Amino acid sequence: xxxxxxxxxxxxxxxxxxxxxxxxxxxxATAKLLSTIAYIVTVVSFxxxxxxxxxxxxxxxxxxFQISGIPVxxxxxxxxxxxxxxxAVGLFNPFFDRHIxxxxxxxxxxxxxxxxxxxxxxxxxxxMASFLLVATxxxxxxxxxxxxxxxxxxxxxxxxLTYRYVxxxxxxxxxxxxxxxxxxxxxxxxxxxxxxxxxxxxLLRSMDRAQExxxxxxxxxxxxxxxxxxxxxxGKKDAVFxxxxxxxxxxxxxxxxxxxxxxxxxx
Amino acid sequence: MIEFxxxxxxxxxxxxxxxxxSFSIADGEAVGLIGANGAGKSTVMKLLLGLLAGEGxxxxxxxxxxxxxxxxxxxxxxxxxxxxxxxxxxPTVYEDMIFAPLNYMVSREEAEQRVDRVLSxxxxxxxxxxxxxxxxxxxxxxxxxxxxxxxxxEAILMDEPTSALDPYNRRIVIxxxxxxxxxxxxxxxxxxxxxxxxxxxxxxxxxxIAADGPADEIxxxxxxxxxxxxxxxxxxCGRE
Ligand SMILES: Nc1ncnc2c1ncn2[C@@H]1O[C@H](COP(=O)(O)OP(=O)(O)O)[C@@H](O)[C@H]1O
Ligand SMILES: [Mg+2]
Numbered sequence: 001x002x003x004x005x006x007x008x009x010x011x012x013x014x015x016x017x018x019x020x021x022x023x024x025x026x027x028x029a030t031a032k033l034l035s036t037i038a039y040i041v042t043v044v045s046f047x048x049x050x051x052x053x054x055x056x057x058x059x060x061x062x063x064x065f066q067i068s069g070i071p072v073x074x075x076x077x078x079x080x081x082x083x084x085x086x087x088a089v090g091l092f093n094p095f096f097d098r099h100i101x102x103x104x105x106x107x108x109x110x111x112x113x114x115x116x117x118x119x120x121x122x123x124x125x126x127x128m129a130s131f132l133l134v135a136t137x138x139x140x141x142x143x144x145x146x147x148x149x150x151x152x153x154x155x156x157x158x159x160x161l162t163y164r165y166v167x168x169x170x171x172x173x174x175x176x177x178x179x180x181x182x183x184x185x186x187x188x189x190x191x192x193x194x195x196x197x198x199x200x201x202x203l204l205r206s207m208d209r210a211q212e213x214x215x216x217x218x219x220x221x222x223x224x225x226x227x228x229x230x231x232x233x234x235g236k237k238d239a240v241f242x243x244x245x246x247x248x249x250x251x252x253x254x255x256x257x258x259x260x261x262x263x264x265x266x267x
Numbered sequence: 268m269i270e271f272x273x274x275x276x277x278x279x280x281x282x283x284x285x286x287x288x289s290f291s292i293a294d295g296e297a298v299g300l301i302g303a304n305g306a307g308k309s310t311v312m313k314l315l316l317g318l319l320a321g322e323g324x325x326x327x328x329x330x331x332x333x334x335x336x337x338x339x340x341x342x343x344x345x346x347x348x349x350x351x352x353x354x355x356x357x358p359t360v361y362e363d364m365i366f367a368p369l370n371y372m373v374s375r376e377e378a379e380q381r382v383d384r385v386l387s388x389x390x391x392x393x394x395x396x397x398x399x400x401x402x403x404x405x406x407x408x409x410x411x412x413x414x415x416x417x418x419x420x421e422a423i424l425m426d427e428p429t430s431a432l433d434p435y436n437r438r439i440v441i442x443x444x445x446x447x448x449x450x451x452x453x454x455x456x457x458x459x460x461x462x463x464x465x466x467x468x469x470x471x472x473x474x475x476i477a478a479d480g481p482a483d484e485i486x487x488x489x490x491x492x493x494x495x496x497x498x499x500x501x502x503x504c505g506r507e
Binding site for chain 2: 015016213216
């Protein structure tokens, strides 16, 4: 099995994770979708220097990992490709923002370093929250919930198909990488000179397959309307979960928990 | 059930792939469509399903295959693709099977019953909640057939149903096809399979019919087969 086959297997595994059972899995998609959005909004709303205010927001994902039984390890393993990209976003801040805003003992910390750390943490928190949503909710259910909030049908269907097509594309990539390496033994990666034709082929091949996939949907009576499986209704426990989450976010957002706990950093 | 009247088609201008094809298939008939690579077998299937539009007239159960009748025509035809990976796109076998019935406005209870009925008919109950990415090639082919049967089509089209299967799974697929009462149109290079499953054979050569008759006769015609890059079915070798 090469790297790409493994990637494909992993996409399938997400469906399996989502099909497990736990108090979090058993909540309605609506409750989870709303609380995830609220969480992300809360995280993003923090000031770029407010690292100490942001840190306690780690509490929510940690709780969800615990209750849902999804290993934190799995999360970081699956996100290993995007995580560095998100982390890289704030990498240049320390060079632009040299203004000292914090002293830890004798070490002076510039605004750039704090805002870089804040940005990184924001990225990680948002990724974790999104991962938890997808790992505890079947993708169809997330789409069904989006439909309930009147997100346009075309958009949701596109999202769903993209999720399915990612698999197709990865599979084509796997076949092509194998074919390439069999004819270029000992070579690491794919030589720059072949990138153009490689990408072109990949696009054509995955388009061919996507077309056939779509034809197979049409032949089975699909016409722009996806029939989602019946969704878990929004019940009392969903209301409790959503209200609890929102309350927690408000608390973490507007009350300086760090200061309450005695102040981790000294301003 | 299926009728082609002087049908022609070309992918590119001036290069006809199907040239004035006419034939008809009666209700309940099982027909093997054979021919060399590139003879136009898959194209015939796609024309029939309305995935491609050519000249001439194609009728399915008296309905002309055209834009207006497309939905009604497709409902009558179940198509098993050559590559099952392109057929099964939902996470589990069950979700794939229930996809078509739901699209055809069957109630969910009825759709579930259909799925269970088809699975037990094929002896595949154990596959119901399996993940498509975790079943073997043979199981996937059987699941794809099950997916199509759940549509309850009047005719079944199969493009190379035994390609890339080991002998054991090939045998399972052949026995399954034999047991299906529907009208069948099957393309393949696996002439032993065609002999086992079809009573009639249409031999396509360069977009035209080179022969049309009882499987038993055409598949014994060594000269005709060899002229079309095919060999006598093993089971008929030495018994000419
Ligand atoms: N999408 C396409 N565009 C252009 N030519 C095609 C396309 N698909 C098939 N053809 C050509 O049409 C002919 C018949 O193809 P096909 O029906 O797939 O043959 P078969 O299934 O009998 O092997 C071949 O010569 C093939 O090259
Ligand atoms: Mg073909």
